[in-house]
Amino acid sequence: MFVMVYALVLFQWRAERIRRRDSGPYDDRVGPTILVVVLISAVMLNFGLKIASDV
Secondary structure (H helix, E strand, O other): HHHHHHHHHHHHHHHHHHOOOOOOOOOOOOOHHHHHHHHHHHHHHHHHHHHHHHH
């Protein structure tokens, strides 16, 4: 759910900047990095729990 809300907020932010004809980059440099860290952490946690349940 967090990723969907993040994407909606980012879309609205970009659309508003385009409507106002603001100059500058419309990309997000922090969001994808945080998303990757969260996803890798979730996979590692899932893997760790699977290994722990098999022992």
